[in-house]
Amino acid sequence: MTVKIKDVAKTANVSVATVSRVINAFGNVKPETEKKVLEAIKELNYFPNHSAKSLRTNSSDGIGVVISHDLDYFISFPYFVEFIHGMSVVLSDLNYHLVISTAKKNGINPYLEVAKKGIVDGMIIFDVKDGDERIFSLKKCGIPFVVIGRPKDVGDYIFVDTDNESGGMLATQHLFDVGCKKILFINGPKGHAATRFRLNGYIKAHKNMGIRYDEKLVKYVEKNSDRENGYAITRESLASMDFDGIFVSGDLMATGAIAAIEESGLKVGKDIPIVGFDDVPLASMVNPSLTTVKQPIHDVGKTAASILINMLNGKKVESQILSVSLVKRASTFRK
Amino acid sequence: MTVKIKDVAKTANVSVATVSRVINAFGNVKPETEKKVLEAIKELNYFPNHSAKSLRTNSSDGIGVVISHDLDYFISFPYFVEFIHGMSVVLSDLNYHLVISTAKKNGINPYLEVAKKGIVDGMIIFDVKDGDERIFSLKKCGIPFVVIGRPKDVGDYIFVDTDNESGGMLATQHLFDVGCKKILFINGPKGHAATRFRLNGYIKAHKNMGIRYDEKLVKYVEKNSDRENGYAITRESLASMDFDGIFVSGDLMATGAIAAIEESGLKVGKDIPIVGFDDVPLASMVNPSLTTVKQPIHDVGKTAASILINMLNGKKVESQILSVSLVKRASTFRK
DNA sequence: CTCCTTTGTGTAATCGATTACATTTTAAAA
DNA sequence: TTTTAAAATGTAATCGATTACACAAAGGAG
Helix, strand or coil: CCCCCCHHHHHHCCCCHHHHHHCCCCCCCCCHHHHHHHHHHHCCCCCCCCCHHHHHCCCCCCCEEECCCCHHHHHHCCCCCHHHHHHHHHHHHHHCCEEEEEEECCCCCCCHHHHHHCCCCCCCCCEECCCCCCHHHHHHHCCEEEEECCCCCCCCCCCCCCCEEHHHHHHHHHHHHHHCCCCEEECCCEEHHHHHHHHHHHHHHHHHCCCCCCCEEEEEEECCCCHHHHHHHHHHHHHHHHEEEEEECCHHHHHHHHHHHHCCCEECCCCCCCEEECCCCHHHCCCCCCEEEEEHHHHCCCCCCHHHHHHHCCCCCCCCCCCCCEEECHHHHHC | CCCCCCHHHHHHHCCHHHHHHHHHCCCCCHHHHHHHHHHHHHHHHCCCHHHHHHHCCHHHHEEEEECCHHHHHHHCCCCCCHHHHHHHHHHHHHCCCCEEECCCCCCCCCCHHHHHCCCEEEECCCCECCCCCHHHHHHHHCCCEECCCCCCCCCCCCEEECCHHHHHHHHHHHHHHHHCCCEEECCCCCCCCHHHHHHHHHHHHHEEECCCCCHEEEECCCCCCCCHHHHHHHHHHHHHCCCCEEEEEHHHHHHHHHHHHHHCCEEECCCEEEEEEEEEHHHCCCCCEEEEECHHHHHHHHHHHHHHHHCCCCCCCCCCCCCCCEEHHHHHHCC
């Protein structure tokens, strides 16, 4: 049926070992012989059986990513597309492929499952909380992995993160620059590294300005950083507190904040400047367009993938923090 | 090192065949024996080696999706996240996994590659043009596949599509309903089924209204249905033609159209109602919020996955067309 | 021309599961 | 109790690659 290495060997009039050496570019093959083999491969349209290779070499050429079963939660990561794309581009160029699984409802930890079955050689995990047990599982099972973000209380690990602290500073400083004095900060969920670092940035910016920061101005979303929550928290805050600018830890939430402000009769930008975080495509499309901290999501994916591949190849690797930048748009423009 | 079926057999004091029978729920195992085996599996924390199973059974439990190497093109499909999620949820529940590859720059057709290597048992392909050669490749190589969309000139195949014709009708009819007489239609790229069907819907709505439709009012995007193109085409049309409403074949493009209209001093909704297509999250977040045709993208992914799995199991399957609905928002509200 | 090294090639074991077939045990029927 | 069928289990071949090891060919040194 399907053509196998034996068939190629027969056609090229060599042994299977030689064919294998050609396929895997091992060297020690006479150029003439190599040519014969390559011709046979082309002629027979041969593709090496991946399972056989995996079984023998104990490697799958797959890199795993596990996503949430909960769609609403999942789409509150609007940058997922770029992230996936970044990883996939790098992996495909290196002859790896990306394997996506969903956390199943039934108990078994899908992280362990794909890893231990040998479906993947390594994993990239994101949306990781402080003390996240998944990291311990992965460590215990010995599979190489790269973490997106910088959770604490999980020991050592290799990560790729963006410079959330600088991002928090940039955003806050910019709001000061356009004249704000009391900045409401709608932050992500507690227990996430990004939440912590962005708060640090927010605080540092206050220090730099010599302004005492008011804890009460910092709000945390319960779980999903989505539009609804941004809207709700902003409305609530409008009713209960005094502020003259908003830093929102996520563009999706920021659109909710914009809606709440405009609804209240205030003008975003003129009355209440708003800065978001992420710079997803959406940010430039809302009205007013959103000033935000641009995260190099595509690069995060690419970097994570290449670090992981290097780990698999036994190279020494280091965690990386990618820098962010402020993109100024209409939402912080004073009319 | 890693524990294998032999170790389980030894621990449970049975043969490997019995263990295998338990794992694969073959029956013909005494309940008592089964219990021993299950205990051994748990005790040793055993996971069957996936490559070995694949090699032996000639199946990989992987379903492939190939995405574009070009990020800009790729993110002009803003519904990709939901689509992937839908597929992944279904697949993971059935113990399959999703394999994502990127079309590499070097020549080899990645569709064939993953299929012929046996990395996947089936494929789901999207963004398919009329006469798309990929369909012929897949057919020739014999791998089961499901197409998202309904391209022509490619012979028979199983597909999942949304009812784009009805969508086109709904959108156009709604514009008539709010009083439009000359509707600019910014359609997707030529050579795509969705483009064709939506045009049919647009034409039918005209017929229903007894209005002669003007070919010149139908514009096609060159390649990417993105914001920039929506903006450019709208601007161009404002300068050169007469129209009082716009139907845009894609929400991303529609945001560009909105921007162009507002920029010209006209009011979206009041002066120029606009209807989009897709109902991506963005649609409800722009200002004015976008009336659009909702596509059940998540269901498309789920349906495609389950059809494909049924194909793999030898069941008889049928193509499906999922229905769409109109979501009315501010962009067609006459102030 | 012999010896030694290097290069090129082949043989066969191996990876860890599944499963056809053989065999044993158990249950039912006579 | 014997016979027969059904149920439970075991043995070993198999999937298709990689690769250790053996060996042959070729080239270089003396």
